[in-house]
Amino acid sequence: MYFLADNIISPLGNTTELNYQAVAAGRSALRHYPAADAAVPGACPAGAFPEESVSLEPYVAARFSAGQLHDIEINGLTRFEALAVQSARQAIDQAGIDVSAPNVVFILSTTKANIDSLRTGEESDEAFIPSAAAEHIAKYLGFTTKPLVVCNACISGVAAIITAKRLLDAGFFDQAVVCGADVLGRFFLSGFQSLKALSPDECRPFDIERIGLNLGEAAATIVFSTSRSRFRVEDGAIRNDAFHISSPSKNGEGAYLALQAIHEATFHDDLSFINAHGTATMFNDQMEAVAISRAGLSDVPVNGLKGFFGHTMGAAGILETIMSKEALLHGQILATRGFEETGTSVTLNLANVNRAASKKRFIKMISGFGGGNAAVLVHSENRDCISSAKIDHNECAINTHHHIILDSRSVKLDQEPIACHECGRNLLVELYKKYISDYPKFYKMDPLCRLGLVASDLLLQAVSDIPQAVILFNHSSSSQADRSFWATVSDPDESFPSPAHFVYTLPNIVTGEIAMRHGIHGETSFYILPDRDEGFINKIVNSICREKDFVNALVGWIDYPDDEHYLADLRFIRKA
Amino acid sequence: MEELIKEIKKNIIEVLNLEDLTPEDIENDAPLFGEGLGLDSIDALELIVMMEKEYGIKLKNPAEGKEIFKSINVMAQYISDHRTK
Numbered sequence: 001m002y003f004l005a006d007n008i009i010s011p012l013g014n015t016t017e018l019n020y021q022a023v024a025a026g027r028s029a030l031r032h033y034p035a036a037d038a039a040v041p042g043a044c045p046a047g048a049f050p051e052e053s054v055s056l057e058p059y060v061a062a063r064f065s066a067g068q069l070h071d072i073e074i075n076g077l078t079r080f081e082a083l084a085v086q087s088a089r090q091a092i093d094q095a096g097i098d099v100s101a102p103n104v105v106f107i108l109s110t111t112k113a114n115i116d117s118l119r120t121g122e123e124s125d126e127a128f129i130p131s132a133a134a135e136h137i138a139k140y141l142g143f144t145t146k147p148l149v150v151c152n153a154c155i156s157g158v159a160a161i162i163t164a165k166r167l168l169d170a171g172f173f174d175q176a177v178v179c180g181a182d183v184l185g186r187f188f189l190s191g192f193q194s195l196k197a198l199s200p201d202e203c204r205p206f207d208i209e210r211i212g213l214n215l216g217e218a219a220a221t222i223v224f225s226t227s228r229s230r231f232r233v234e235d236g237a238i239r240n241d242a243f244h245i246s247s248p249s250k251n252g253e254g255a256y257l258a259l260q261a262i263h264e265a266t267f268h269d270d271l272s273f274i275n276a277h278g279t280a281t282m283f284n285d286q287m288e289a290v291a292i293s294r295a296g297l298s299d300v301p302v303n304g305l306k307g308f309f310g311h312t313m314g315a316a317g318i319l320e321t322i323m324s325k326e327a328l329l330h331g332q333i334l335a336t337r338g339f340e341e342t343g344t345s346v347t348l349n350l351a352n353v354n355r356a357a358s359k360k361r362f363i364k365m366i367s368g369f370g371g372g373n374a375a376v377l378v379h380s381e382n383r384d385c386i387s388s389a390k391i392d393h394n395e396c397a398i399n400t401h402h403h404i405i406l407d408s409r410s411v412k413l414d415q416e417p418i419a420c421h422e423c424g425r426n427l428l429v430e431l432y433k434k435y436i437s438d439y440p441k442f443y444k445m446d447p448l449c450r451l452g453l454v455a456s457d458l459l460l461q462a463v464s465d466i467p468q469a470v471i472l473f474n475h476s477s478s479s480q481a482d483r484s485f486w487a488t489v490s491d492p493d494e495s496f497p498s499p500a501h502f503v504y505t506l507p508n509i510v511t512g513e514i515a516m517r518h519g520i521h522g523e524t525s526f527y528i529l530p531d532r533d534e535g536f537i538n539k540i541v542n543s544i545c546r547e548k549d550f551v552n553a554l555v556g557w558i559d560y561p562d563d564e565h566y567l568a569d570l571r572f573i574r575k576a
Numbered sequence: 577m578e579e580l581i582k583e584i585k586k587n588i589i590e591v592l593n594l595e596d597l598t599p600e601d602i603e604n605d606a607p608l609f610g611e612g613l614g615l616d617s618i619d620a621l622e623l624i625v626m627m628e629k630e631y632g633i634k635l636k637n638p639a640e641g642k643e644i645f646k647s648i649n650v651m652a653q654y655i656s657d658h659r660t661k
Contacts, residue, residue: 194621196624244616244617245618246617246618440594440595443595443596444593496625496629498622499625500618500619500621
């Protein structure tokens with residue numbers, strides 16, 4: 001799969017070129033923002049930011065100015081949707097492709113999409129669900145195929161690139177528009193503040209004095225194609241820590257496995273740099289250093305870009321891949337702004353100034369909540385030695401070995417009913433007590449994770465081996481957890497954001513919980529679709545099964561819109 | 577102090593969803609983290625929220641929690657010394 005065109009819209013500029021020039025010149029988008037204090041009218045400049053984006057504590061972030069927000073606006077679209085459209089449209093125009101063709105797919109990478117519309121939304125209003133936003137964006141841009149949302153927390157951007165590569169390599173589509181975006185509002189700010197993850201100053205990736213991350217808003221888009229061009233995504237992998245839903249593993253297991261899966265010794269001397277996640281939290285950067293070292297890559301130059309853009313969440317993996325591709329093109333390794341003195345147990349090859357480089361490959365790595373880690377390998381190929389695009393149209397044969405259907409009234413394993421009496425939310429508690437009972441963490445989980453834990457446990461009790469991967473789909477994202485967290489934030493006089501509720505507002509946490517419970521270190525992926533389109537789901541599952549080391553997986557639909565209408569329809573599948 | 581200890585245990589069970597436990601199951605001197613109740617880093621952050629919401633105690637630095645959440649006894653002492661509501 002090849003890069004055809006790309007775009008970045010950040011506070012540093014609205015094209016890839018402007019963003020690259022700014023960062024190469026050392027300019028950062030990070031600024032200090034005061035707290036919105038009810039006792040001090042005007043503490044936050046009135047009208048400068050949408051009302052929902054004021055915060056109760058001062059913070060540092062990379063935000064769009066009022067003027068930039070005005071330029072982004074599109075009538076009839078939310079701030080998030082307009083931002084994604086502006087970025088995608090520039091990349092599509094530059095690529096000159098017809099997005100109304102049936103061989104073009106739109107993939108949206110986001111963590112929370114329109115989440116701040118929850119603030120004003122009615123109970124039944126689904127505008128805050130990512131698939132609703134994806135449909136608005138895709139329709140506005142003129143796509144006729146169904147949009148796919150990759151919702152894998154912080155790794156979403158790189159996971160979306162990997163998803164696109166698989167769908168194109170399998171011949172299901174010829175072009176993919178991969179767009180990542182998130183905007184900053186009260187939901188995010190209060191959530192990250194409750195996790196005590198934000199630095200009160202500009203972040204310092206990998207530095208000994210790092211104390212946390214800065215959030216950023218941006219959109220970034222890459223148009224990928226099967227037609228040859230200079231930059232190719234050679235390989236990609238997603239692996240889980242199976243350690244904790246919000247803390248990275250101490251030995252960097254998932255990140256190490258992802259690096260190992262895409263890195264072959266023959267590339268080593270040709271590796272220009274590794275662009276790390278480098279959030280500047282104590283644990284993330286330490287974990288990445290360990291993973292890079294375990295993968296035998298400590299001599300390779302490493303950089304991190306959060307000191308320029310902040311953590312742009314759903315956009316991060318795409319934005320940082322584009323910046324790294326530009327750096328490869330310009331023969332540079334961009335500086336790690338904020339880094340001064342090594343603050344990890346393993347010394348990495350870092351610098352806070354730009355360095356010259358002449359090699360042909362880079363690795364982009366990323367990690368996030370739910371224990372997910374992803375990495376991609378990008379290659380700048382000489383025109384005369386461009387390898388042929390490997391399109392293999394043969395479908396991969398998959399066998400279903402066991403199957404569970406659990407809804408709010410009944411449960412069937414391999415078509416045999418399992419005895420139960422309760423219904424709704426109580427049914428899950430009944431099943432847990434009767435058939436599982438040794439995992440009290442169940443009670444801490446949000447409804448989606450409870451459903452995932454019970455359904456996967458019952459299914460895997462019938463299976464003799466542990467699945468290698470967990471690939472789940474739904475429509476409602478984590479709407480129950482979103483509402484529960486919002487309830488802890490929404491009252492301005494009684495705002496006590498709950499960190500436990502916030503973590504569960506990432507729907508991919510259910511894949512992480514299942515991975516932790518069963519010690520699954522392979523891929524964990526979560527996708528959101530406008531509806532349960534089995535044809536599309538089969539294409540995605542099929543494209544994953546074609547991976548060279550794929551053996552088996554837990555896959556299926558898991559949706560929890562409310563206590564009466566939930567459904568888990570999961571299968572244990574094997575490559576035939 | 578007896579009353580406060582009982583109340584803290586009830587609050588902990590509620591905010592951390594320790595469904596299988598009753599206040600009597602939590603020993604006053606046993607460590608809350610690690611070996612004890614098997615609580616994790618998110619639980620610690622949730623307890624920080626509880627301290628503010630229930631007792632008006634604001635902990636700026638999550639590291640302070642390490643000392644304060646050592647055991648129910650330590651927590652109760654800290655709360656009775658610092659509570660503002």
